[in-house]
Amino acid sequence: MSAVPDVNHVESAGSADSPDSRDAAGGGGSIQRGPVGRLVSAVGSGVVQLFLVIVAIFWLVPSFGLLIASFRPESDNSTSGWWTALTKPAQLTLENYQNLLQNGAITHSFLNTVYITVPATLLVIILASLAAYAFAWLDFPGRDWLFILVVGLLVVPIQVALIPVAQLYGTLGIFGTRLSVILFHVAFGLPFAVFLLRNFFAGIPRDLLEAARMDGASEWTIFRKVILPLGLPAIASLGIFQFLWVWNDLLIALVFASSDAAPLTVALQSQVRQFGANIDLLSSGAFLSLIVPLIVFFSFQRYFVQGVMAGSVK
């Protein structure tokens, strides 16, 4: 449920940036044109910018409404729409967040989310990058068949695995624990992760690996000192994706996590009432759930730098 405002927010942040860059590009291109051409291109880029702003606002409104609602007392939320806060800002309060943070069930489930998401992300990155290096650069018998198998696993839907895995967990005696949720996420995150990283690693010039080999590097050193730093853009994107998936997951947690191990998504879902009475808890909870992925996204997105490879060969 927090997935919707979350994605919206990220998207709108992206499109809010683009008018600036458009403007810069348009200004650079119009230098050689005459006054009429400049007017046309100015009007044209104005229209484009206006359009983008409207789209951005359109996208932002639901999240924005939820944000405002999370700052309004329950009494106001049940009697008037969130937009009244725009004219009467006095009704805004931090009370909902104070209540939320004092709610033991919510804070416990928030910590559960962290305890599940961080290992599930790190494990996938570590295992997938090692496997991807082997698939991309090491010769071993059956390599191609194994990789085809990994790609094939991409199409297995989660739903068909729920019951058999639940039975397996029952036999192992880990059903209902955080570990069971983590393992499921890792297992279903790996095929895509291996596929993504393998294809990226395979694009690293062979000469670089050979140069490292000549310089005296073992396979492990090549992986650590050449492949990992160069694969950082792919690893960062994988990390962000996997983090978001696990953080926002409801289905897997709902099936496998007992109430003690339940993450925030499950805790919030259990608060949903038929007549939407506790919007104060849900809206602030959703934003609590949203803020961490945003921090993760913005702190890793700088690794999406284009042209990291430039200057290595040729």
Place this chain on the structure above:
Amino acid sequence: MAEVRLDGVGKVYADGTRAVTDLNLAIAEGEFLVLVGPSGCGKTTALRMVAGLEEISEGTVTIGDRVVNRVPSRDRDVAMVFQSYALYPHLSVRDNIAFGLQLRKMPKDEINRRVQRAADILGLTDHLDRKPRNLSGGQRQRVAMGRAIVREPQAFLMDEPLSNLDAKLRVQMRAEIARLQRDLGVTTIYVTHDQTEAMTLGDRVAVMSKGILQQVDHPQSLYDHPANLFVAGFIGSPAMNLMRGRLERDGGLALVLGDQRLEVPDTALRDHPGLEDHLGRDLAVGIRPEDMDDADLSDGSHNVLTSRAELVEAMGSDVMVHFTVDAPRVDPGDSDDTELEVEAAPGLVGGDGGRTIVIARCNPRTTAQVGEPVRIAVDTSRLHYFDPASGQAIGYRAPESTETDTRKEA
């Protein structure tokens, strides 16, 4: 520094393709050996086998007194300069150069000392903290050299290190590599397809074709005494003119090329033992463009080919005059190259109807005009004779020892 030996080395790929056949080479300590040949001749494969980047299918490779067939690259103690430079893009120039030393856990101050020295030699001192992407092509090439130098390895292996540079920079870096190698005295194997690089850099040059070593010798000897048709056609620019002719004794010796006759001095029989057996029979004759000139400008030579100029190329210092001779062309077996030529000038090359396009390097004062008759004097004491069946040079003697220190005088 060490001697590098290849004994009966061969390479067969998994799909059955044979890249190198029975390669025997001994590169003396401190020697600069250039492997040259057209693309696909196996020279890079040979180098990569020495480097350990390619498995050795047959024979042995020895570095120093250690057979390295089963030794991984990282333990062979050789440094390689790649055609693409292969610099680590995420590391600064300093760290790129120091990478191999850091892996060997060398003390910090020793690393710094060596990096500094290499940077001084290569003029990279001001760029040590930059990333490779901020360097020009020439500078990147130098960093790649630096990375090899600091290792102070047993041998340098260079795989077409200059082919990504523009022409001017290439000449400049060529001189620098020659100077560096001489100063450092490290055994070097250098792979190139550029015969100018091969001739100018190598103490000795090994010519390869289709995975087979054709000839190894000093650059000048390769030019003066090519062992076979391939080497004759490959070394020298423009290439040696090769055509079918007959040597006859008619009072003195005479070379018959179609309907033209050239007098040949009797010393030819002494210089080319075995040539006598070919008298009166067809053989392949090679004439270097440099051994011909405009007859009107040379002093009274009567060994003259007459024809019509088909193309006149003014190079400034020389004028290349193309003309036809009524003798069938001989293919040097350098199929790659000739195909290229045919594509470039379909009307000119090729021996259709038993005619050969001959190129003469003439004095720039020549008055030859396209379409006009020309008289070209030939220095018949410098002709090359090849057995048309085997393609081997008649009377060729391989140098007695290829393992002595053959360093050029500076």
